[in-house]
Amino acid sequence: MNPNNRAVESVERRTIRLPAVLAFGSNLGDREATILAAVDELRATEGVEVTAMSRLYETTAVKPDGIDLDAPSYLNAVAAIRTSLHPDELLTVVNRIENDHGRVRAERWGDRTLDVDIITFASVELDTERLTLPHPRAAVRDFVLVPWLEIEPDAVLPGHGRIDALLARIPETTLRPYAGEPR
16 A cells, blocks of 8 residues: 555545524514424534524514514524535525525515524624625624523624623613413
8 A cells, every 4th residue: 555545545624614693583483493493404504513502582573663562572592503604605595494484575674484694604794785794783682692692601793792791781671581382
């Protein structure tokens, strides 16, 4: 056996996987099942590893004009992932998952079967027609910060600071841990 072959055989291909944070929301249909199925679909995606998943939280719907008590309540969760995908590729994956679960984009901040937002992607700062990183409203959304804090207590939102400090600035909340649908 050629000694150079051993050297080649011992070289392992390494894939760089960067951390990202995704936020999930649903206020139509079987909200819990939809979010959990979306996370499972991410787990099955090549180049994506789900490293942590928060509990589910429930909150009153927020529309462009503020809190909407007449709209169905949302379930929200946050997942930490590591991915070898480019941010645009990850956005394509989460948009496909949303569409597969019946997501309709008829109204800004409208009711939805599934919403998956990329909150952060490593320390990337990006502002294109398709994607803004970090997510432009994450710093003021307790339904993102609370579940994120649960899985990453020392997390920092690039350009904004520690998420525990951001959360302390939010004056009031309708967020509560989700105990499941009454059966």
